Amino acid sequence: MEKIRVFCPASVANVSCGFDVLGFCLKEVGDEIIIRKSKQKxxxxxxxxGHRLPSDPRKNVAGIAINSFLNKYPSNFGFEIEIIKRIKPGSGIGSSAASSAGAVFGVNKILGDPATKDxxxxxxxxxxxxxxxxxxxxNVSPLIYGGxxxxxxxxxxxxxxxxIPNELVAVIIHPQIEIKTLHSRExxxxxxxxxxxxxQSANLAGMVSGLYKNDYDLISKCLVDEIVEPHxxxxxxxxxxxxxVANKAGALGCGISGSGPSVFALTKGNEIAKRVADEMKKVFKNHDIGIQCYISKINPNGIKIIPSK
Amino acid sequence: MEKIRVFCPASVANVSCGFDVLGFCLKEVGDEIIIRKSKQKxxxxxxxxGHRLPSDPRKNVAGIAINSFLNKYPSNFGFEIEIIKRIKPGSGIGSSAASSAGAVFGVNKILGDPATKDxxxxxxxxxxxxxxxxxxxxNVSPLIYGGxxxxxxxxxxxxxxxxIPNELVAVIIHPQIEIKTLHSRExxxxxxxxxxxxxQSANLAGMVSGLYKNDYDLISKCLVDEIVEPHxxxxxxxxxxxxxVANKAGALGCGISGSGPSVFALTKGNEIAKRVADEMKKVFKNHDIGIQCYISKINPNGIKIIPSK
Structure with missing residues (x-):
């Protein structure tokens, strides 16, 4: 394989009750990365x-991730990368995860899958x-494992x-301000x-149980963040x-996506998702902060190869 | 119904990764309680x-639990209770839970099930x-809900x-010293x-996942207590x-049962359970502390009515 084009979905980490451990990826929102073999190592x-990012591979997460890959699996040739960035950096929906996971996924495919998912x-x-x-x-785990x-x-x-319960839909509202993950950890x-x-642990365990049981009521009850959200x-x-407004419009729950500023809601079905999205968008009507809004089912596959144009 | 006899199983709470939230009950170990209607309220x-316990119902957990029941569901008659105590108080395998849950379960049956499980x-x-x-x-939840x-x-x-994975077996070693739950909380x-x-939350969620997936390896990996066991x-x-010795003999994991001093191990299958029990018993050979040892499958039903003799 000389060239590969991959779709790298956006993702929601933490999901209220699962700080640093729970995550899912989206179906309709994401970056694309094109990777080409090159003679120069x-x-x-x-x-x-799409968005401004460093082109120095030592300062760009895709470059850093690939170099880490090549340390373990050296190659006789090099790689040229084009990044089509649709997920805004610092948005809280896994922008850096999409770049870094997409990059190593693609390089691994070109090299004939030497690396495991882990x-x-x-x-x-x-x-x-x-x-x-x-x-x-x-954020990276759902991109690599899917779902x-x-x-x-x-x-x-x-x-x-x-x-993944079949009717689960995610709504994302991204207020256009940037929060550095570093700062949101502080x-x-x-x-x-x-x-x-x-x-918190009981809610996370309940959430996992709700996903296995396809129990939307249980999922809803467990979408609580006792530890991170208050700060x-x-x-x-x-x-x-x-x-x-999300809860009043029928969302199962609503919380901070990753380290923010994006806010996610989960709903049962698309109809409610649209209603929830409309109500959340209204909050920013006549506001000086712009927003982006996404509605997406959970993506069961994660990163995937797409046809090169 | 004039009289009822119930079996009240012993139980293991915490189960390493689920402090204060996870529990299961045993099949072959437990108390019996006989409850009879009486004219006197x-x-x-x-x-x-079996064991010394207060006969003053205001100081006996069975009496306290029944009085709490009768506050919400008053009755025109009273109850006489016989307790056949096989679970030693202060053992860490739900002695007080067996008495209190068994008592209210029995009274509820006599009164025609007015109360919900909760x-x-x-x-x-x-x-x-x-x-x-x-x-x-x-400890009470698995007795009432089973499993x-x-x-x-x-x-x-x-x-x-x-x-409950079908081959899951519990081994209990009860060193004959008493730890008050009150003290073990301090x-x-x-x-x-x-x-x-x-x-800890990731292990609890993993454990729940392991139970749904029937995945003994995953259950084994999650039987870790980062928070309580060290203290x-x-x-x-x-x-x-x-x-x-339990782990070396093939246990999936081993930890403190409830607030101790009992120690539990979980195994896949009876054969390994016997080997694990033997090795754990050997630790107390020629020791000045006596022990009791139980091997039991997980009890899917919890408290149950048994024939009156």
Whole structure:
């Protein structure tokens, strides 16, 4: 294979009850990456379309992830990369994860799949580490495994692919302000009251149970964040208003997507999703902050090869 | 119905990764309670066989739980109770839960089932509160719902009955020393490092996933306690030695049962369970502390009516 084009979906990490461990990826929203073999060894970023990102591969998460890949699986040739960036960096829907996971996924395909899924997660995590200061694969895991994932352990990598209830739909509102993951980690406390840690773990376990049982009521009850939301919500404009209108419009629940500022809601079915999206958009009507809004089913496959144009 | 006899199984709470929320009950180990209608209103404890317990119903968890029941569902007649106590109080395998849940289960049957399962848990929790200072239903829930349970929420009560892999067997070693639940709560910290809280929640969620998937390897990996065991293990004689021999003999995992001193191991199948039990018993050979050992499958039904003799 000389060239590959991959779709790298956006993703929602944390999902209220699963800080740093739970995540899912979207179907209709994502970047594209084109990777070409080149004679010159190493990684060269040819172009970045859509959003401004460094073209120095040592400062670009896709380049960092590929270099980490090539350290373990050296190659006699190099790679040229074009990134078509549709997910805005700093949006909270896994922009850096899409770039880094998409890049190593593509390189692995070109080289004939030498790396395992867990290898790919590790390499992509190097990209994540560069932007957020911490290598957490909660956005990367669903991109590599597809669907809804629980990253049970990082060392060693252990990802559990969870079932996806058929009618589950995600709504994303992205207020156009940037929050650095690094900064959104700083507002968190180092310690958690035992009582809240227990409640949070029970909700995460309940959520997992709800996904297996296809039980939307249970999923709804478990979409609670006792630990992170109280601290991070202050960074997100109109957060509690968004949550309130989403819930009133019939959402199963609503919370911060990753480290924000995007806010996600989950719904049962597309009709409710549209209603929830409309109500959430209204919150920013006549507001000085612009928004983007996405509605998407959960993507069961994660990153995928698409036809080269 | 004038009289009822119920079997009230022993139970294991916490199960390493699910502090205060996870629990299962045993098949072959438990108390019996006989409850008879009486003309005189209120609760009278006629006899306690097996272990010394207060016969004053205001100081006996069975009496406390029944009185809590009768506050919500008053009755024109009273109840006489005989308790055949096989689970030693303070053993860590739900002795007080068996008495309090068994008592309200029986009274509810005699009165024609006016109370819901969640009501019964609430009444039984009053008994638990009396002995441990905190009303946590992690032992009571599996007795009322049967099997393996996740108590997702206490207020309101929300219990999720989890699937039980068919070959799952529990081994219990009960070193004959007494630890008051009250004391074993005192050694715990009020705050948990965020990092440990995340790991623990991921293991709990993984455990739930393992139960749904019938995945013994996953269950094994998740039987880890990052939060409670490091503090409570010092109260239990030979804890790390027991854990070591159990794991070496093929256990899926091993941890503190409830607040101890009992130690549980889970195994795949009876053969391994016997081997694990033998190895754990050897630790106490020539030891000045006596032990009791139980091997039991998980009891899918919880408390049940048995024929009156």
């Amino acid at each position: 190493g990684v060269k970023i040819i172009s970045v379309e 290898d790919l997660i590790k390499f992509a995590m190097e990209g994540e580490k560069f932007v957020s200061g911490k290598a957490i694969p909660d 809804f994932t629980l990253t049970r352990s990082i060392d060693p990598i252990d990802v559990i692919k969870l079932p 507002v968190l406390k180092e310690n958690v009251p035992m009582e809240l840690a227990i409640k 991070r919500s202050s960074l997100i404009p109109e957060f509690y208003k968004l949550k309130d | 209120g609760v009278k404890i006629i006899s306690v066989e 009501d019964l848990i609430k009444f039984a929790m009053e008994g638990e509160k009396f002995v441990s200072g905190k009303a946590i239903p992690d 393996f349970t996740l108590t997702r929420s206490i207020d309101p009560i929300d219990v999720i009955k989890l699937p 050694v715990l910290k009020e705050n948990v490092p965020m990092e440990l809280a995340i790991k 409570r293990s010092s109260l239990i004689p030979e804890f790390y030695k027991l854990k070591d």
